[in-house]
Amino acid sequence: MRVSEIGEDALITRIAARLDRPPAGEVWTGDDAAVIASPARRLLLTTDLLVEGVDFDLSWCRGADIGWKAIAVNASDIAAMGGRPHVAVASLSLRGDIGVGTVDDIVDGLGAASRRWAIALVGGDISGAREVMLSVAATGVLASAPPVLRSGARDGEAICVTGTLGAAAAGLAVLRARDRPEDGFAGLVERQLRPRARVEEGVALARCGATAMIDVSDGLAVDLGRILDASGTGCEVDPGAVPVDAGVGSLARARPDLVPDALEAAMLGGEDFELLFTIDEADLPAAREALLALATEVTRIGTVVAGRASVGDEDLERWRERGWQHLHGR
Amino acid sequence: MRVSEIGEDALITRIAARLDRPPAGEVWTGDDAAVIASPARRLLLTTDLLVEGVDFDLSWCRGADIGWKAIAVNASDIAAMGGRPHVAVASLSLRGDIGVGTVDDIVDGLGAASRRWAIALVGGDISGAREVMLSVAATGVLASAPPVLRSGARDGEAICVTGTLGAAAAGLAVLRARDRPEDGFAGLVERQLRPRARVEEGVALARCGATAMIDVSDGLAVDLGRILDASGTGCEVDPGAVPVDAGVGSLARARPDLVPDALEAAMLGGEDFELLFTIDEADLPAAREALLALATEVTRIGTVVAGRASVGDEDLERWRERGWQHLHGR
Numbered sequence: 001m002r003v004s005e006i007g008e009d010a011l012i013t014r015i016a017a018r019l020d021r022p023p024a025g026e027v028w029t030g031d032d033a034a035v036i037a038s039p040a041r042r043l044l045l046t047t048d049l050l051v052e053g054v055d056f057d058l059s060w061c062r063g064a065d066i067g068w069k070a071i072a073v074n075a076s077d078i079a080a081m082g083g084r085p086h087v088a089v090a091s092l093s094l095r096g097d098i099g100v101g102t103v104d105d106i107v108d109g110l111g112a113a114s115r116r117w118a119i120a121l122v123g124g125d126i127s128g129a130r131e132v133m134l135s136v137a138a139t140g141v142l143a144s145a146p147p148v149l150r151s152g153a154r155d156g157e158a159i160c161v162t163g164t165l166g167a168a169a170a171g172l173a174v175l176r177a178r179d180r181p182e183d184g185f186a187g188l189v190e191r192q193l194r195p196r197a198r199v200e201e202g203v204a205l206a207r208c209g210a211t212a213m214i215d216v217s218d219g220l221a222v223d224l225g226r227i228l229d230a231s232g233t234g235c236e237v238d239p240g241a242v243p244v245d246a247g248v249g250s251l252a253r254a255r256p257d258l259v260p261d262a263l264e265a266a267m268l269g270g271e272d273f274e275l276l277f278t279i280d281e282a283d284l285p286a287a288r289e290a291l292l293a294l295a296t297e298v299t300r301i302g303t304v305v306a307g308r309a310s311v312g313d314e315d316l317e318r319w320r321e322r323g324w325q326h327l328h329g330r
Numbered sequence: 331m332r333v334s335e336i337g338e339d340a341l342i343t344r345i346a347a348r349l350d351r352p353p354a355g356e357v358w359t360g361d362d363a364a365v366i367a368s369p370a371r372r373l374l375l376t377t378d379l380l381v382e383g384v385d386f387d388l389s390w391c392r393g394a395d396i397g398w399k400a401i402a403v404n405a406s407d408i409a410a411m412g413g414r415p416h417v418a419v420a421s422l423s424l425r426g427d428i429g430v431g432t433v434d435d436i437v438d439g440l441g442a443a444s445r446r447w448a449i450a451l452v453g454g455d456i457s458g459a460r461e462v463m464l465s466v467a468a469t470g471v472l473a474s475a476p477p478v479l480r481s482g483a484r485d486g487e488a489i490c491v492t493g494t495l496g497a498a499a500a501g502l503a504v505l506r507a508r509d510r511p512e513d514g515f516a517g518l519v520e521r522q523l524r525p526r527a528r529v530e531e532g533v534a535l536a537r538c539g540a541t542a543m544i545d546v547s548d549g550l551a552v553d554l555g556r557i558l559d560a561s562g563t564g565c566e567v568d569p570g571a572v573p574v575d576a577g578v579g580s581l582a583r584a585r586p587d588l589v590p591d592a593l594e595a596a597m598l599g600g601e602d603f604e605l606l607f608t609i610d611e612a613d614l615p616a617a618r619e620a621l622l623a624l625a626t627e628v629t630r631i632g633t634v635v636a637g638r639a640s641v642g643d644e645d646l647e648r649w650r651e652r653g654w655q656h657l658h659g660r
Contacts, residue, residue: 007654032410033376035477038368045452046363047467049421051459080362091379091465122375129381131460135421137377137467140363147365324337
């Protein structure tokens with residue numbers, strides 16, 4: 001059955017049946033607004049938008065991937081403040097020719113990611129449109145530390161990043177390739193389709209004294225630039241220290257048509273949703289240890305400095321410009 | 331300058347410059363998530379989506395109208411719970427050929443409506459797309475009473491509605507007419523382009539003991555049906571009591587090609603954002619008085635009854651079916 005045949009209330013009923021049930025005293029779907037227990041003195045609020053043809057394409061991903069990612073990117077934003085996501089609402093626009101099964105899939109993906117990060121999906125809105133679009137807004141709660149803003153980086157601090165970079169962009173290149181060479185590169189594809197939000201890592205880093213933090217959604221160059229702009233500082237980044245995902249290196253060697261340069265994929269690729277942060281050198285060992293307890297590597301890639309922002313011999317600005325071009329061509 | 335020429339960060343900076351500044355201790359735009367003071371023990375959360383070609387068309391409205399409406403419909407959802415809206419985030423998708431001035435306009439409309447209902451617009455997301463889409467999510471705070479759900483209607487209670495109905499749909503017909511007969515019908519056009527949310531009315535009705543409440547967004551027939559479904563009750567509605575907007579009557583007489591039937595516009599039109607509620611007859615005089623203090627009329631249109639839902643001699647279900655057809659053809 002298609003979306004255009006089922007009607008809005010029937011579609012909402014169908015969606016609600018796939019979602020979790022609220023605890024006593026709360027109201028989720030089915031009314032004008034959700035009622036939720038207010039969890040904390042300070043609330044975090046964020047929203048992220050996925051658009052068909054820009055952020056995903058149903059020719060290379062399933063509805064469940066879209067739903068998963070819409071939650072993950074919001075959870076990642078909350079994580080990058082040092083908070084835990086709490087509740088979310090989703091706005092979904094649908095083409096009339098989309099199958100109702102695809103909507104079920106999207107909702108299941110929303111549900112799976114919500115459960116993964118303990119987010120209550122409490123409501124939403126649907127509308128007809130000429131393209132599929134999924135916007136999620138999520139609240140978050142600060143754990144024990146103040147929020148980690150982008151503006152807190154100070155000269156002399158270490159610049160670090162969790163995990164590895166470039167995998168999501170490489171996975172996208174694999175998915176878009178006509179010959180679909182997924183077999184050897186399932187890990188990269190997974191990073192594109194099922195990104196993880198570093199929620200516990202963000203909470204731990206806030207506790208360990210991270211001074212500035214952002215999630216790497218638009219590429220290391222662009223997102224590092226945002227921290228430096230907000231903090232009014234520069235940097236010295238060692239390009240050799242950037243933790244390029246091993247699979248990206250393999251793909252670049254096997255299929256240079258897909259990934260011409262592994263470092264470039266790591267610097268510009270985006271959508272890795274790793275946490276990029278600055279921290280006093282004295283606090284770094286404890287942060288590293290706290291994240292190792294979560295099985296997450298921390299790599300120091302450089303130092304915050306007054307003045308110029310550089311990556312090896314190059315200005316960061318040149319990388320940023322290429323990053324923007326990359327983003328707009330994506 | 332066009333959206334495709336300016337770049338995301340420059341566009342966000344431009345947008346942020348048009349928004350209000352946060353109070354001390356809060357962080358709004360410019361970071362991964364907004365940080366806001368958590369206001370209450372229970373939080374309301376809602377989201378609503380406006381899509382180009384479905385909910386608006388730039389051939390008959392300006393960017394500022396879209397921004398205004400996106401906030402108003404969320405405020406109206408919060409009002410229909412008996413709450414006051416608190417903070418909001420907006421997701422905006424843009425065609426590349428949209429002028430940056432139109433984006434400024436949308437943001438100004440968001441800002442104007444936010445100030446009108448004392449909502450802090452604290453952040454958002456933008457993306458490219460093939461159509462303009464604006465999704466707002468808003469939190470709300472319950473005033474002094476518990477939330478007024480759709481499910482609380484009980485047999486014997488009065489069914490009432492604030493203000494007048496049909497004006498927004500009639501305004502849409504005027505806007506879409508080729509000959510644009512706005513001159514005599516500016517009030518109807520205003521109701522379509524600049525809907526008001528009945529926030530203080532909702533708070534007052536919650537305090538006066540309204541037992542079920544919904545905002546009339548999809549038409550009286552459809553939205554009344556939602557209250558009855560949720561409450562497991564029926565109704566006797568007097569079609570002669572439905573408060574058809576006077577301007578709708580005038581338009582129906584002058585231009586039956588645009589509005590063939592005034593009652594039908596009121597029953598099926600939608601987007602009036604009046605509050606439809608049920609209340610014990612004993613509490614009705616106080617509710618009426620409280621709303622008159624806000625210069626808002628309350629009209630009793632019928633009674634909640636066990637069993638059949640009827641509008642005069644007809645089943646409400648027949649009106650609902652026509653309401654759905656109307657919604658999908660809108």
